[in-house]
Amino acid sequence: MTYTQQIEQYVAAYPETARAWLPETCGVTTLPAFPHVVVYVWTDDFCELEDVDGADIARFRLVG
Amino acid sequence: MSLTALSHQYVGQSTTTAVTAAAQLDALWTLLTATTYFDGTTRTPGSGNAWTWARYQNAGVTEAVYGTPPTGSVAQRVLIAGYASAPTPAITMLAPDTAQTTTLHMGVSLNSGQFTTYNAALPFGAGSRWSGYWRLSGGVSAGVTPTDWRYYETAETVVLVCSVQSTNHRVGHAGAIIDPETPDAVDAETDGRVYGMYVTGSNSAMANSMLSSVAAQGNWYAHGGLVGYTHSGMFSPGTSGFLTLTRANFLNTSIAHVLLSSTGRSPRWPMLLNRGGSNFAGRLREVTWTPDAPLGSGLVAGLTTVGYRISSSTAFSSETVLLVR
Numbered sequence: 123m124t125y126t127q128q129i130e131q132y133v134a135a136y137p138e139t140a141r142a143w144l145p146e147t148c149g150v151t152t153l154p155a156f157p158h159v160v161v162y163v164w165t166d167d168f169c170e171l172e173d174v175d176g177a178d179i180a181r182f183r184l185v186g
Numbered sequence: 187m188s189l190t191a192l193s194h195q196y197v198g199q200s201t202t203t204a205v206t207a208a209a210q211l212d213a214l215w216t217l218l219t220a221t222t223y224f225d226g227t228t229r230t231p232g233s234g235n236a237w238t239w240a241r242y243q244n245a246g247v248t249e250a251v252y253g254t255p256p257t258g259s260v261a262q263r264v265l266i267a268g269y270a271s272a273p274t275p276a277i278t279m280l281a282p283d284t285a286q287t288t289t290l291h292m293g294v295s296l297n298s299g300q301f302t303t304y305n306a307a308l309p310f311g312a313g314s315r316w317s318g319y320w321r322l323s324g325g326v327s328a329g330v331t332p333t334d335w336r337y338y339e340t341a342e343t344v345v346l347v348c349s350v351q352s353t354n355h356r357v358g359h360a361g362a363i364i365d366p367e368t369p370d371a372v373d374a375e376t377d378g379r380v381y382g383m384y385v386t387g388s389n390s391a392m393a394n395s396m397l398s399s400v401a402a403q404g405n406w407y408a409h410g411g412l413v414g415y416t417h418s419g420m421f422s423p424g425t426s427g428f429l430t431l432t433r434a435n436f437l438n439t440s441i442a443h444v445l446l447s448s449t450g451r452s453p454r455w456p457m458l459l460n461r462g463g464s465n466f467a468g469r470l471r472e473v474t475w476t477p478d479a480p481l482g483s484g485l486v487a488g489l490t491t492v493g494y495r496i497s498s499s500t501a502f503s504s505e506t507v508l509l510v511r
Contacts, residue, residue, distance in 0.1 A: 123281075123282070123411045127411075128281040128282060128411075131281070131282055131412075131413070132281070132282075132284070135284050135413065136284075166307065167426055168278050168307055168318070170275075177274075178274060178275045178276050179276065180276050180279070180284065180285070181275060181276045181277065181278040181279065181307065182278060182279040182280065182281050182283075182284075182318060183278060183279070183280050183281065183316075183317070183318035183428065184281050184428075185280060185281045185282075185419060185428050185429065185430055186427075186428075186429065186430065186462065
C-alpha cells in the first residue's frame with residue numbers, strides 16, 4: 123500500500139479527523155479522498171490525527 | 187557466515203479468566219518473571235536465554251511490560267501494552283493497525299534509552315528507533331475467556347502465544363528474528379542481524395493452512411494491509427523505517443505439508459523471508475517448517491527436547507512451525 127493509502131485508511135477509521143500531521147519524509151501533502159482534512163508536514167517520523175479542537179485522535183507510523 | 191544459532195526455551199503457560207487488558211498483562215507477567223523454565227531448569231533474568239522484564243503500572247493497574255534481552259549491542263526492547271481506556275496522547279501504532287481496548291499491542295525498539303512511557307512517540311527516549319504497535323492478541327472481552335498465554339524465549343527473540351478458550355491461537359514473535367546471511371549495511375544492522383516482529387492479528391486466529399497459504403489473515407509470516415490482519419515486518423537496517431515481510435512459499439500446495447523421513451524423523455526446513463515485496467530479507471532464526479503436529483507439543487529425540495511446535499490447534503495436527511531448542 124502507498125503512504126497515501128495507509129494514511130487515508132486511518133482517516134477513514136477516525137472520521138472526526140480535521141487535521142493530519144505527516145512526516146515530511148513520506149512526501150504526502152494532500153489527502154485527495156478527504157479534502158476536508160487539513161494536512162500539515164512536520165519533521166517527526168510519525169503521523170498524528172487531530173479533531174477540530176486540536177485533540178489527538180491517533181498516532182501511527184507508516185510501513186514501507 | 188550464519189549468526190550464532192538461537193535456542194528456544196519454553197517458560198510455561200498462564201491462564202486468566204478476567205476480561206481486562208491488565209489481567210492479560212498480569213498473566214503474562216507471571217511468565218515473564220518466572221524463575222524456572224517448564225523443564226525445571228533455573229531461569230535467571232539477564233543470563234542464558236532469559237530476558238529481563240519490567241512492568242509499568244498506573245495506580246496499581248498494569249498497562250505495559252517491556253523486555254530487555256540478555257545479550258545484544260543495539261539496545262533492543264520489546265514493549266507490550268494494553269489498557270481499559272485510551273491514554274492521552276494516543277499510543278503510536280504501526281500501519282495499518284489501530285489501537286483498541288480489547289487487545290494487547292506489541293512493538294520493538296532499537297537504540298533504546300531509558301523507558302519513558304508506553305504512549306510516548308518514542309517510548310525509549312530520543313534517539314531510539316520505535317516500530318510502533320501492532321495488535322498482538324484478540325479476545326480481551328467478555329464472553330471469550332479464559333485466555334491462556336504461553337511464553338518462549340531465546341537470547342535474542344521472544345514468542346508469545348495467546349489462546350482463547352483453548353482455541354483461537356494467536357502468535358507474536360519479536361526481536362532479532364532474521365539472519366540476513368550478509369553483513370551489507372542495507373541488509374543488516376551493525377550487529378549483523380535484522381530486527382522485526384510478526385503478529386497473527388486480532389481478526390483471525392492461526393489457520394490450519396498457515397504454511398500452505400500466504401493469504402493475509404491467520405498465516406505464518408504473511409502480511410495484510412488492513413487493520414487487524416496478520417502483519418510481519420522488519421526495521422530497515424540503520425533507520426527507523428519499517429518494511430513488510432512475506433514468506434517465500436516453496437511448498438507445493440497440493441502437498442502442503444512437510445513429510446516425515448522414511449525412518450520417522452522430522453525434517454527442519456529453513457524458512458526464508460522477503461522484505462518490502464521485492465528483496466530477500468533472510469532466514470528466520472531457528473524457526474523452521476516441520477511435519478504437522480498439535481500446538482504446544484515438544485519435539486523430542488530420545489530424552490532430549492529439540493523443539494516446540496506452533497500450529498493452529500492443541501487438539502489436532504495441522505501445519506506446524508518448530509521453535510528449535
